[in-house]
Amino acid sequence: MGDDIPLSFDASVDAIKRVLPINLQSPRVGIICGSGLSGIVNVFRDVVLIPYENIPGFSTSTVPGHKSTLAFGLLGSGEGVPVVAMLGRFHPYEGHSLSSVVYPVRIMAKLGIKDIIITNAAGSLNPSIPVGTIVVIQDHLALPNLTGMNPLLGPQTSKDLPRFLPLSDAYSPALRRLVFLAAHQLQLDDSALAEGTYAWVSGPTYETPAEGRFLRRVGADVVGMSTVPEVLAAREEGLNVVVLSLVTNFVVIPETYRSIKEEVQAELAGKKVELPQAQVVSHAEVLAIGQEKAGILMKLVESVVDSL
Ligand SMILES: O=P(O)(O)O[C@H]1O[C@H](CO)[C@@H](O)[C@H]1O
Numbered sequence: 001m002g003d004d005i006p007l008s009f010d011a012s013v014d015a016i017k018r019v020l021p022i023n024l025q026s027p028r029v030g031i032i033c034g035s036g037l038s039g040i041v042n043v044f045r046d047v048v049l050i051p052y053e054n055i056p057g058f059s060t061s062t063v064p065g066h067k068s069t070l071a072f073g074l075l076g077s078g079e080g081v082p083v084v085a086m087l088g089r090f091h092p093y094e095g096h097s098l099s100s101v102v103y104p105v106r107i108m109a110k111l112g113i114k115d116i117i118i119t120n121a122a123g124s125l126n127p128s129i130p131v132g133t134i135v136v137i138q139d140h141l142a143l144p145n146l147t148g149m150n151p152l153l154g155p156q157t158s159k160d161l162p163r164f165l166p167l168s169d170a171y172s173p174a175l176r177r178l179v180f181l182a183a184h185q186l187q188l189d190d191s192a193l194a195e196g197t198y199a200w201v202s203g204p205t206y207e208t209p210a211e212g213r214f215l216r217r218v219g220a221d222v223v224g225m226s227t228v229p230e231v232l233a234a235r236e237e238g239l240n241v242v243v244l245s246l247v248t249n250f251v252v253i254p255e256t257y258r259s260i261k262e263e264v265q266a267e268l269a270g271k272k273v274e275l276p277q278a279q280v281v282s283h284a285e286v287l288a289i290g291q292e293k294a295g296i297l298m299k300l301v302e303s304v305v306d307s308l
């Protein structure tokens with residue numbers, strides 16, 4: 001946890017390749033599975049699982065719903081596409097350094113992936129994006145990046161990488177197009193998918209109502225505690241990125257608060273008063289919705305991989 005990245009990535013790549021059959025050694029697509037979304041491995045063929053603890057430089061995920069395993073296999077119809085999936089990711093709130101959080105993305109890039117499909121569980125800030133919707137992310141808003149918590153801060157891992165990375169094209173239009181076409185092919189209801197902007201926050205606290213309103217007003221549709229660091233590292237490594245957020249809950253953003261001062265005045269005047277009960281979100285709820293809807297997300301991912 002919070003460990004520094006090794007000076008060379010070779011040790012990690014060697015440890016991985018050593019246990020892989022030749023047909024899986026050069027995966028074409030990387031997948032990152034968000035909270036409760038690791039089931040995709042069930043549709044891989046020729047699966048090889050490597051625990052993170054066996055890979056130098058990898059940390060361990062401590063969050064329920066996140067395994068600590070790298071899965072290799074073939075995905076899709078016909079011969080299948082060689083893929084690598086992170087069954088469980090690292091979040092800064094667990095105490096992992098930002099360089100540890102993005103380390104697996106860099107290793108997947110060294111292994112040769114060209115495209116990365118990043119999934120997450122997220123809270124909706126947009127009343128027209130209900131729980132269960134899969135949001136194809138078109139942009140992000142990262143307050144931590146803007147205020148000095150950026151995984152690309154510091155010495156570069158390679159002189160070949162760009163020092164000043166543009167992010168105006170971070171989310172591949174070509175891959176997003178494939179997602180919508182895949183949804184059409186799978187005959188998903190039009191409302192199953194939406195497009196939106198992901199706000200990255202550090203967590204581990206969920207948003208206060210005021211924070212929810214703030215994020216909504218500055219243009220975010222969903223909010224979560226992951227993904228953006230991975231997107232930045234992936235873009236720095238030259239990968240094409242697509243992000244699918246599964247909405248697991250609404251962020252509670254009441255526009256008006258009931259005044260407790262007025263409630264007490266009413267109580268003192270002899271009225272029966274019931275204090276407002278705030279709705280609260282829990283990780284158990286996030287995982288439950290994840291479990292319910294993971295099937296659709298996985299089919300979508302498989303179909304996109306098939307169409308690459
Ligand atoms: O983004 P993923 O890893 O899917 O998980 C989301 O769910 C957790 C909170 O319930 C946070 O870690 C948040 O980021």
Ligand SMILES: Nc1nc2[nH]cnc2c(=O)[nH]1
Nearest residue numbers: 121122123223224225286
């Ligand atoms: N920050 C944040 N992360 C989440 N992950 C899943 N739901 C939420 C949420 O409501 N807020």
